[in-house]
Amino acid sequence: MKILITGTAGFVGYHLTERLILDGHQIVGIDSINDYYDVGLKFGRLEASGIPADQIEYNKEVKSEKHNNYRFVKLLLEDEDAINDLFKKESFDVVVNLAAQAGVRYSLENPHAYVKSNVSGFLNILEASRKYKVGHLVYASSSSVYGLNKKEVFSTDDPVDHPVSLYAATKRSNELMAHVYSHLYQLPVTGLRFFTVYGPWGRPDMAPMLFTKAILDGKPISVFNHGDMRRDFTYVSDIVEGIVCVIPKLPKDQANNFEVNPLPSNSSAPFAIYNIGNNSPVQLMDFISILEDELGIPAVKQYLPMQAGDVYSTYADVSPLINEVGYKPKTSLKEGIGEFVKWYKEFYIK
Numbered sequence: 001m002k003i004l005i006t007g008t009a010g011f012v013g014y015h016l017t018e019r020l021i022l023d024g025h026q027i028v029g030i031d032s033i034n035d036y037y038d039v040g041l042k043f044g045r046l047e048a049s050g051i052p053a054d055q056i057e058y059n060k061e062v063k064s065e066k067h068n069n070y071r072f073v074k075l076l077l078e079d080e081d082a083i084n085d086l087f088k089k090e091s092f093d094v095v096v097n098l099a100a101q102a103g104v105r106y107s108l109e110n111p112h113a114y115v116k117s118n119v120s121g122f123l124n125i126l127e128a129s130r131k132y133k134v135g136h137l138v139y140a141s142s143s144s145v146y147g148l149n150k151k152e153v154f155s156t157d158d159p160v161d162h163p164v165s166l167y168a169a170t171k172r173s174n175e176l177m178a179h180v181y182s183h184l185y186q187l188p189v190t191g192l193r194f195f196t197v198y199g200p201w202g203r204p205d206m207a208p209m210l211f212t213k214a215i216l217d218g219k220p221i222s223v224f225n226h227g228d229m230r231r232d233f234t235y236v237s238d239i240v241e242g243i244v245c246v247i248p249k250l251p252k253d254q255a256n257n258f259e260v261n262p263l264p265s266n267s268s269a270p271f272a273i274y275n276i277g278n279n280s281p282v283q284l285m286d287f288i289s290i291l292e293d294e295l296g297i298p299a300v301k302q303y304l305p306m307q308a309g310d311v312y313s314t315y316a317d318v319s320p321l322i323n324e325v326g327y328k329p330k331t332s333l334k335e336g337i338g339e340f341v342k343w344y345k346e347f348y349i350k
Contacts, residue, residue: 002026003247004092006125007099008072009033011203012140012194014045015240016096021049021067023244028090030075031099036106036113037204044347045201046072077121087128094247097125097139100171103205104144105307107167118170119177126181136188136250138243141175143195143232143277143314144168155317156193156265156273164311175273182269188250189270192243195277195316199236199336200343207231208337211288212344215295220302221288227303229284230313232277235331235339242276245325265320277316278329290334294341 003020007013008029020027029049033042033056043053050066056074059082064070075082077099101107101117122139129137146154148162163169178189198208214221251272265273292298321327 001093002028002090004086004090004095005029006077006095006097007031007140008049009042009046010098010102011045011199011201012197012236012239012243013098014049014201015199015236016098016243017049017070019240019244021070025069027067027070028086028092029070029072030077030086031072032076032117033074034101036101036103041201041204048201076117077124078116080124080127083124083128084131087132087134091132093135095125095129095134095137096243096247097122097137100140102167102203104165104167104310106205107165107170108308111166114166114170118167119173122174122177126177126187130181130185130187134187136190136247137178138190138192138246139174139178141191141193141273142168142171143193143275143316144311145172145175145193146314147311153315153317154275156275156320157263159264164308179267179269179271182251182267182271186270189272190246190249190251191273192246193273193275193316194239195232195234195275195314197234197236197239199340201347202236202340207284207287208291208340209344211291211299212295212341213348215292215297215299216349218300220300223284223288223301223303224310225284225304225306227283227285227288227301229306229310230281230315231284231287232279232281232314232316233287233333233336234276234278234316234329235336238278238329238331239276241330242274242321242325242327245321245327246274249325274321274325275316275318276321276327277314277318278331278333279316279318280329281313281315282333287333287337290337291341294334294337 009031050064182189
């Protein structure tokens with residue numbers, strides 16, 4: 001298939017691109033390469049896929065020097081004309097939208113960036129997918145949409161009406177916008193709520209990178225809510241496996257089910273939402289302990305109260321994804337952190 005992946009200079013986008021290239025698909029990747037975090041890491045991911053950084057210019061196609069089935073274009077999702085032209089030229093079979101302004105805490109500082117990329121940009125993806133008849137649009141949502149939900153296990157059948165960050169609100173907006181397009185135009189759309197992704201090439205604003213750098217530098221790590229937090233840490237290859245499983249599975253309308261039992265996960269449109277997580281939340285202090293063991297250095301811990309926009313616990317019910325597409329996370333936290341630490345030392349410690 002010819003597949004567009006947005007956000008290919010990003011963490012999950014890089015890993016998904018590598019996997020789908022190896023599977024033999026024709027991949028076109030786009031990314032704005034913004035400076036929300038170190039662009040050197042973003043260029044490093046692109047160069048690992050054979051895209052030479054010195055050839056990248058805005059709205060110019062660059063061919064991979066490693067893979068003859070991968071091309072990259074630097075683009076902004078909110079550039080309506082450029083996105084429209086790309087879809088018209090390429091006739092994509094599938095679109096996987098992973099590009100977004102990420103980060104819960106940064107949304108407190110720069111809210112406009114989230115609306116531009118995550119709302120206006122996603123609207124352009126939806127419009128182009130409708131106009132040029134994309135066969136399946138798969139997009140990244142987030143566990144953040146569960147917000148103030150107090151249930152022990154987060155299910156896609158739960159209402160998600162109380163987000164606690166603008167980032168989460170934009171991701172929930174994506175889900176609602178996607179449903180509208182699926183309903184009005186019969187566009188097959190699948191949303192994936194990611195749960196705390198970690199692994200090699202990870203984002204430097206996430207705990208694994210922040211903690212590792214601080215520990216190696218002998219500086220204190222910030223332990224929020226005094227360490228009393230749980231996260232459903234999910235290794236990046238397990239996230240990628242879930243996306244790969246979902247791509248060929250077109251959602252079907254569930255009109256009969258919806259009339260009888262109108263749950264948030266049901267719809268009369270070709271629309272679906274799944275959680276992708278490890279299905280096994282870990283205490284933050286246990287995560288830190290495993291990281292200390294892998295680094296061989298104890299962390300200096302600075303205990304702090306809960307930060308605005310954070311939630312106490314995330315725990316994914318992934319049973320629908322297991323039952324319907326055969327997805328099952330495989331990577332233990334110890335194994336995943338070990339792979340992450342190995343990559344970190346190779347990339348950052350010369």
